[in-house]
Amino acid sequence: MRSKQTSFDIAYRAGVSQSTVSRALRNSPLVNEETRRRVQAIAKELNYKVDKNASSLRTQQSGTIALLLFEDPTNDDSLINPFFLSMLGSITRASAKKGYDLLVSFQQMSNDWHADFEDTRKADGIILLGYGDYTDYEEKLVQLIKQQTHFVRWGADVKGLSVVSVGCDNFHGGYQVTEHVINNNRKSFAFLGGVSSGSPEFLARYNGHCQALKDHNLKVEPSLQIDAISTNESGYQAAQQLIAKGIKFDAICAASDLIAIGAMRAMQDAGYNVPDDIAIVGFDDIATASSTSPALTTAKQDTVLAGELLVDKLLQLVSGEEVQTQLMPTTLVVRKSCGS
Amino acid sequence: MRSKQTSFDIAYRAGVSQSTVSRALRNSPLVNEETRRRVQAIAKELNYKVDKNASSLRTQQSGTIALLLFEDPTNDDSLINPFFLSMLGSITRASAKKGYDLLVSFQQMSNDWHADFEDTRKADGIILLGYGDYTDYEEKLVQLIKQQTHFVRWGADVKGLSVVSVGCDNFHGGYQVTEHVINNNRKSFAFLGGVSSGSPEFLARYNGHCQALKDHNLKVEPSLQIDAISTNESGYQAAQQLIAKGIKFDAICAASDLIAIGAMRAMQDAGYNVPDDIAIVGFDDIATASSTSPALTTAKQDTVLAGELLVDKLLQLVSGEEVQTQLMPTTLVVRKSCGS
């Protein structure tokens, strides 16, 4: 039963040559309509499946996309950032929709994450997903470009490199949430998230944040910006540091939902009431955001659209088309963490 | 630059035959130590990578595991159950650790989800992940067995079929959380989760729940069991139905965290205080469970261990070893949703 069926077996049964079988199964216009039907019927009957290895070897196309998920190595080993997990889900769906299989691989930022998928012909192209902290990240992008690997990445555009990116308008998102808090009559704003060293995404959000303050004639207080990476714990600690400074503030803009959630807990543990004493906004709109208490107001990134755009652009790239970087808008999701 | 390098190119540069190159790169003991080093050096210099398609075709091994994630078709299209997402993460890690790539595929329960991965030689084996509702699920398992596909599945053991499963002891988990609530001096228990039609996992949890009640001389009130699938919304609605019945209860055992979180919101919206008026426990320990307010007490399933077990057992199966189904214990995670 499990003795491998080949196209020759089908050919024999159908009384045609192997070539004709191959053509029939690929719906080549070269084969007679009736022959095609007969061959396909026999293939189905014998439960024959085309060997993808042989097929890929011959055509030099794998019908597979590789997803490289790389994470902040400072992060806990066992957990994956839920935002990226959500992206993973939508990318999986998007590739399935296009008839591509998805090869998923996790990478510690430090490793050789350019990872050969296209070189080894296992994938036709690569999607890069992760917060890029720009130490050796950029250098690796350069390497990918030099190897002429087909790839797209999630995130902010990279200055100077011709890399196709799909990302959110982080600046505008940061502006958006901040303005929402301002309209809530808050006066003194803290920002939680790594700005100097961290990811360009966080920086852009911070810049949008500052711009909103300026546009409303509010002061940007640098000492109210605290570094944090995108975890609950880091958010919690950052909020504690913030309190420890003794400077008055009545609003927290977090660079991500995880940070916001950690900060919310810290503030509540410290006896503050959210939103009465402190307004909090996040960024991403992860699943948990709607379940916190109070539910978190945040800037939503549309992961479903993002997944589709990434896949579409990658496939265009693979087929030799010219592709542009694209910025998606964020949506303000108003819940309870800023008051009314 | 991107003109494909083959082992013949390496052979030419090294002044040896292609066979020797192949052997050298696979660390065959047949090649001279120094030859091996020279070949490997040249390969590295030329950035040569073995073509996996050719290699897999020749060896009939793909070095790839396929993960089939299937979901309740009633579920929202864009979201994936966070518990399975977490499993996905740990499975990815576990396969990477074993040197295998992971092919991820989503399936609507209704489709032909046996999905050919092994037949087409893209994967050496398959991991099945999802709540199995046993309508046509079992029939498809039979088909997989008949095709002699190598696969393992997450979940409860399947009676009568020789299928390797890795799952949690749902009965004991249900017992555990229920007992915890009982010890909290609650008297009247509701259970939220599909029992009759739904997954055997939910049923086992319910059975454990009932057993705990019996063992403590408490009454099982069938009308306090409400069907629900594993989403927030379903949990919310189930809790509303529960309230509408007008029967008094002071504890809710939910078949999953998502259900519990939805129910918690419903109770709070209806003016109940959790945990003072109502104790709530969940099942899974998803990330969100620690962020609800009050934080959710639940039975934790160890996804990291689960991922490793699934991968290990699958690989053993592939290599022809005898493999046993395994049940993992759940851990009670006490937080705030039941009081002290």
Place this chain on the structure above:
DNA sequence: TAATTGAATGCATACGTATGCATTTTAAAC
């Protein structure tokens, strides 16, 4: 020195498919 052995390498082929080119069959045109 010839015979024997073991290590190292090369030769040839198979894995299963897809496709350019040659060939056959069928229909159309004259």
Place this chain on the structure above:
DNA sequence: GTTTAAAATGCATACGTATGCATTCAATTA
């Protein structure tokens, strides 16, 4: 009834690797 074109099929080969078998070479033994 012959020529011509079009449609359908078959033949042969290449994709890049891994491996059984034959061969070469150096080292050892008698």
